[in-house]
Amino acid sequence: MLTIRFSRVGRKNKAQFRIVLQQHTMTPTGKHIAVLGSYDPHQKKAVIKADKVKEWIGKGAQVSDSVYNLFIREGVIVGKKRAVKMERPKPPVVEEKVVEKAAEVAVTEDKVETPVAAA
Numbered sequence: 001m002l003t004i005r006f007s008r009v010g011r012k013n014k015a016q017f018r019i020v021l022q023q024h025t026m027t028p029t030g031k032h033i034a035v036l037g038s039y040d041p042h043q044k045k046a047v048i049k050a051d052k053v054k055e056w057i058g059k060g061a062q063v064s065d066s067v068y069n070l071f072i073r074e075g076v077i078v079g080k081k082r083a084v085k086m087e088r089p090k091p092p093v094v095e096e097k098v099v100e101k102a103a104e105v106a107v108t109e110d111k112v113e114t115p116v117a118a119a
Helices: 050-058 065-074 096-110
Strands: 001-013 014-023 034-040 045-048
Touching: 001 065, 014 065, 034 050, 034 096
Parallel strands: none
Antiparallel strands: 001 014, 014 034, 034 045
16 A cells, blocks of 8 residues: 655754655655655745645555645645544553552551650
8 A cells, every 4th residue: 555654854853854655564764656745844844746646645545644734734635634643651550569568558657656755
């Protein structure tokens, strides 16, 4: 299956992206079939070959969510933007034994007897 997605180029801390057409199994920086445009996220400028993009989408190429949203913003295609969300990291799992020991320590601290002052 062919996919249209970003391929990062540029230097460190100054990213730029090519919009490429490639097999979905290839790495984004790997071999591509065609370059369909470029995108500079710092200046928010995109150069897109709209006729080629429409041609490949018509032939059945899938579009990644981020590129799809860019195409909509630039007016290449019409539709609703897709939600692009990253998964939140899961909190670390606390072992039950650690929780039980913490509870025992808390209970024993409450039972500490204070010496009674002689009256």
